[in-house]
Amino acid sequence: MPTVVRVLVDLPRHSRLAAGALDYLEPPGSEPAVPLAPGTLVRVPLGKRQVCGLVWPHGEHGERSDGEAPPMDGLKAITEVLSALPPLSTAWLRLVAFAAAYYQRSPGEMALAVLPPELKDIDAAQLERRLRRLHKGLKAAAPEAAPEAAVADARPFRPDLSPEQAEVLRQLALGEPVTSLLHGVTGSGKTEIYLREAERVLAQGRQVLVLVPEINLTPQLEARFAQRFGASRLRALHSGLTPAQRLQNWLAAHLGHADLVLGTRLAIFAPLPRLGLIVVDEEHDPSYKQQEGARYSARDLAVYRGRLEGVPVLLGSATPSLETWLNAQPLGEAVQGRAQSRYRRLAMPSRIGAGALPAVKLLNLAEVVARHGRSVLYEMPIAPPLIERMKQCLARGEQSLVLLNRRGYAPVLHCTSCGWKSQCSQCSAWRVFHKIDRTLRCHHCGSVEPVMRSCPDCGDMDIQPLGRGTERLEEQLGALLPEARMARIDADTTRTRGSLEEQLAQVHDGHVDVLVGTQMVAKGHDFRRITLVIALNADAALFSQDFRAPERLFALLMQAAGRAGRDAEQAAASEMWVQTWHPSHPLYQALQRHDYVAFARSQLEERQIAGLPPYTHLALLRVEARDQASAQAFLQAATELAEGLDGTALSAGELLLYPPVPAQVQRVANVERVQMLLEASSRAVLQRFLSAWLDVLQAQRAALPKVLRWAVDVDPVSI
Known part of the structure; x- marks a missing residue:
């Protein structure tokens, strides 16, 4: 008798077919004594199409509760098994299952979304050719046997450790599989901690996963790791790769040939059979949250994956997210009633070489107007006193960075x-x-x-x-400083492949006097010659409707300030200026002191009083329709269905359902966007309600007003 196999395919949660895995028969001619292992990739018929599927274990998401064998009448057979590829591990399947359940997606949608696109389109013969090509490339890249002396001469430079770095590494060397927050100021040497920890883990024969928030931060960090460990041991995973490159690197990771995997948020799902360490650099960055499709947080999944696989997770930041900061409060310093910490906090409050952090100064625009007249703000992009400082910086042969987060x-x-x-x-x-x-x-x-x-x-x-915007700013500064060599780095100037690396090299080599840029240049880059940073239009985020805007602004300005004075000889003279109409604002006062702790404490107090995360937990039901009336009608019907649920958090008063409102950008590409906010006292309460509510919405979908798309965003980063 043929065996029934459960297979995940890419179908959304509210599809009528996506309650769980679908049933298929094993392919004709398969060996009955060797059932297909969970995690095996297959190709299966779905309607008139042939699609990629993933063999799913029984008992996960959709197994029948009655325990009866499924009927075989009408079941289709698996078309093909991609047997050349080892099955994905049980840990990987559990990670996907958790992510699907937590973010309220179907397991098939989650699993297939995180696989390389090209892998989903190839057959068994094509896969075998790709694997032969991979092994051939690995063999060609293998270093020839070399005399011992030559190998010793080729050892990369390892800088001396500061006392703070040495203490952090001592604690990490204990090998405890815990999540640690590495809270280090800009320039404190967090990257060297990553490198040393990776070195220790690699020596044990394990693999290392390093996450960065954005593609533009990948080249510099990739170069540091390649210099230390050799390029042949390192693979990148991000959306900037070609489909073929992404597939080859994914295969190298899955087969255990890649010792180091460095990538953006999608790399959190890289299959790593020997995983020994996860590093999340700039863990506070909102780019770790996927904004389309399966809206997962790679930072949060990194913490879960570390616990799942029993490996340490290292979260690094100079300005941790408030959620992470609250989780990392040690005993004796608990805030807002927390009895103990979930994460270990490792502090590096000093810069390498005992260099000083740049002095943060505020330029009161009201005083500028009183002295020079209001017209000066329209005629000049930067107030006259700061133009003079740029000229002084230019005369000394130093570099300036002007930050304007608008291209x-x-x-x-x-x-x-x-x-x-x-x-x-x-x-x-x-x-x-x-x-x-x-x-x-x-x-x-x-x-x-x-x-x-x-x-x-x-x-x-x-x-x-x-x-x-930055283009106009560059033009105006060029007219004011005609002798200065100008450069601009933003999303418009870095569209072509290799352009970002080329422009960064120009800055590092000293061929640029004034660098104009958006947030792309404010974080992660080790500019050694910049001594002056000027931030423009920062006030725009002070009074935003998004409660996270001050947190993001503080992080951006702290990161931007950290680009100045990274050379110890110039650190004492480095400074950052912020043009503002509100110099007495508490955010700017904390910024002047480089006092993240005080800023975090005040923000947490405000969040607790207002009942906002991390003290409550949120979800958004987002709806897209051709007109506002349809979207509003759908959400009104969804509200009525929620209110009709008995025994839920809503009926018990443990959850609030706010009225529908238009999204911040209400219409995009002639599609109206409306959202409804849910607020719960705990994650468990929110998850139980969402699961029950979405099941009802799915069951009643035919009776609901017609819309283009609807989806739930759990733990949204913007509202």
């Missing part, structure tokens, strides 16, 4: 006669003016059109830019 030439064009503005026709947002190619671009839907010669409403030729 393009100007955020909007407007007509001085009738007031027309460059509104996107498909989105509730402005189209940004890019002068370099004379286009108006929407940064939400991606639409692009040439700049018109005259106002489309009144025909006036006098169309002017309003506001300032």
Whole structure:
């Protein structure tokens, strides 16, 4: 009798077929005594298509509770088994199962979404060719046998450790499989801790996973690890790779050929059979949260994976997220009633070489206006006193960094006669003016059109830019400092492959005097010649409707300040200036003292009083529709279904369901977006309610108002 196999396929949670794994028969001619192991990749028929599937263990998400064997009538057989690839491990399957359950996705949707796209499209013969190519490349890259003396001469430079680094490594060497927060100021040598810990783990024959929040941080860190351990032991995993590169690197990790895997959030699902350490650099960064599809947090899954596989997890940051900070409060320093810490905190409060952190100074724009007149703010991108400091910096042969977290030439064009503005026709947002190619671009839907010669409403030729982006800032600074060599790094100047590395090399080699950039240049880069940092338009985040905006602003400014004075000889003279209308704001006061602890304490107090995370737990039900009425009607019906559930947290008063509201950007690509916030006192309460509610929504989907898409975002990072 043929054996029934449970197989995951890529179907959303609210699909009628996605209650769990689907049943298939083993392929014809298979050996009955050797059942397919869970984690085996297969190709199966689904409707009229042939799709990639994953053999799933019985008892996980969707097994029948009655224990009866499934009926075989009408079951289709597995088309093909990708037997050349070893099955994915039990630990990997458990990680996917947890992520699917926690983020309220189907296990098939989660599992197939995190596999390399090219792996899902190849058959067994194509996979075997890829594996032969991989093994051939590994053999070619293997170093030739060398005399012992030559090997000793080739040992990479390892800098001396500071006392703080030595103490951190001593504690990590205890080998406890715990999560540790490495709280080190910028320039304290966190990367060297990562390298030394990786060295210790690799010596045990284990693998290391290193996560970074953004692709632009990958090249520099990859170069550091390759210099220390050799490029042949290192593989990268991020969306900037070609599909073929991503598949080859994923295969190398899964087969155990990659000792080090360095990547962005998707790398948290890299299959690593010998995993011994997980590092999450800049753990506070919101980029670790996936914003589309399966909205998982790679940082949080790293902590779970460490516990699941019994390996240490190292979270590094100069400005930890408030959730992580609260979890890392040691005994005797517990805040807001926490009795004990979940994470171990390792502190490195000093810079390498005892270098001083840059002096943070505030330029009161009200005083600038009183002295120079309000027109100076429109004529000059930076106040006159700071232009003078840039000139002094230039005269000394030092570099300056000007931070403006807004790309393009100007955020909007407007007509001085009738007031027309460059509104996107498909989105509730402005189209940004890019002068370099004379286009108006929407940064939400991606639409692009040439700049018109005259106002489309009144025909006036006098169309002017309003506001300032990095492109305009670079142009204006070039006019004010004609002798300075200017460079700009943002998403527009780094589109082509290799352009970011080339521009960073120019800065490191001293061929740039003034660097203009967005947040891309504010974190992770080791600029040795920068002594002056100027932050513009920081006030915009002080009064945002998003309660996390102050936390993100403080982190960004602390990271930007950390780019200055990294050379110990110049550290004492380095400084950061913030142009602001609110110099007395507590955030800026804490920034001046480089006092993250005080800032975190005040923010946690405010969060607890307001009933916000990390003291409560949130989820958003996001809906997209062709019109607002349909989206609102869907959420109203969903609310009524929630209120009709008996015995849930909502009926018990343990959970709040807020009224539907438009998203922050209400319309994108002619699609209306509405969301509804859920707030619960605990994760368990939230999870139980979501599971029951979504089951009801799925069962009643035919009766619900029609919308394009709907999905739940658990632990959203923006509201």
